[in-house]
Amino acid sequence: MNAPAVLLINTSAGPVQVTTPVPRETWWMLARTDAATNVTQTPAWLDCVCATGPFRDASRLYEFESGGRLVLPLVTRRRRPPSLTAQESWPGGWGVGGPVSSGRVGPREARAVFDDLARLPALRVGVRLRPEDSEVWAGAVPAGFQEDRHTVHVLDLEGGFGEVWERRFHQSVRRGVRRAERSDVDVEVNRTGRLVPEFYQLFEQSIVRWAARQHEPLALARWRRKRAFPREQLEAVADLLGESCAIWMARRAGEPAAAIVVLRHGQHAKFWHAAMNRDLAHPVRANHLLHRLAVDDACAAGCLRYDMGGSRQGASLAAFKEGFGADLFVSPRYYRERLPVSAVDRGLRTAVKRVIRFQEG
Incomplete structure (x- = not known):
């Protein structure tokens, strides 16, 4: 250099x-x-x-x-x-x-x-x-x-997880978490990159669902999504961030159902990517449980913010994030x-x- x-x-x-x-x-x-x-x-x-x-x-x-x-x-x-x-x-x-x-x-x-x-x-x-x-x-x-003009949803973690659970998570989210906890969902978290292959398999399954929902040719969707988020990118982040990169994986009957990637530095945790097999994950609200555990983990580590990333106002993804009590902020690009x-x-x-x-x- x-x-x-x-x-x-x-x-x-x-x-x-x-x-x-x-x-x-x-x-x-x-x-x-x-x-x-x-x-x-x-x-x-x-x-x-x-x-x-x-x-x-x-x-x-x-x-x-x-x-x-x-x-x-x-x-x-x-x-x-x-x-x-x-x-x-x-x-x-x-x-x-x-x-x-x-x-x-x-x-x-x-x-x-x-x-x-x-x-x-x-x-x-x-x-x-x-x-x-x-x-x-x-x-x-x-x-x-x-x-x-970009926007991001950020959950305030001040007061610790008990405060977040009782006062910021909406009732529907708490209900979803309890439903997942009563179901046959098993969750593990890994900070070594070992779960990268399983996460990316779920991501590739998600592309099929996204393409159908958006009326996009599957070949175009695969090219576009994998170009924006290649497996090598996740591998590099997991390798170079080490303990600061956590992959949370939910399984049903041993089969991957949903997963999220959460990054951390200092007082900030960042939900970075997600993927799921909707047929397995949605009926038992596996994603609710994954975020509940990731937020609890961030609070235990002393984080004060849980960045849930960007989404269009009015979109279902925005409503999902707001259910956790995340507020919308402007993050402009000049x-x-x-x-x-x-x-x-x-x-x-x-x-x-x-x-x-x-x-x-």
Whole structure:
């Protein structure tokens, strides 16, 4: 790996020293200092991204005159000239990136980072923010950047599992959990990656169900879903995160029925992926039991948030998450493009959906 480059740049907040890529020990120190840091904002997550895609580390460390420091996770594609590639935090499907800092980030610091990103020669620069940062950074976005509005459901774990069970889980969820507990469901959790093959078999079964529900040709659905979430991605995350990656598996009569992947860093647990055999899992509410156990485990580990990920408002998945007491938060993505790549991509996707009469699930 090449030695980090150290630059001094002028911004609207004054001169700022930028180091890229960020030294690992500095990044880890800030990740431990910033209590809001998600697992997807750590150096380990960057390693996962780079291990399963044509990416390299392009992270940037900002050091301000005030003494504050901020890390912005970024990757760029390998073996492409800057003008023909993107620098993103993160690429599609890898979730929230955004700043990790040693203290409170104000509008001046946020604008300084945007000033720097605006000058990068990349074809596209994109940053997906965690909900805690959306207000400050939204007020600092300069002209030329556009917004993709994402939302996430987050369950507050303050007070411990007893408080969550009694006051945040809805009655229907508690009823579903008890139904699963009375049924023939057996659950195990593994943090070594041993359950990756069984999880991915369930995921492939789920693709068939999703394709039928969305009126999507099965071959297209398989290509699209497995391209977005290849088995190698789950294997890399399980391997590189180790104990921080838990696969919860529910079985009926020894057969996999449902499974979820939950990641953890500091005070944050993140529900990352799920898959199920609906015929086995749904009648006994296996997914309710899996999340109940994962939430209990997160509380026992000292987590204060259980991120249940994004879903469209009004969708059945959103209703499922809200049943656990998860609240909806904005997690915006801001991006700047030198050519309208995203607009063209959206147009093509919309045209294909119209042709196949795609139905949003």
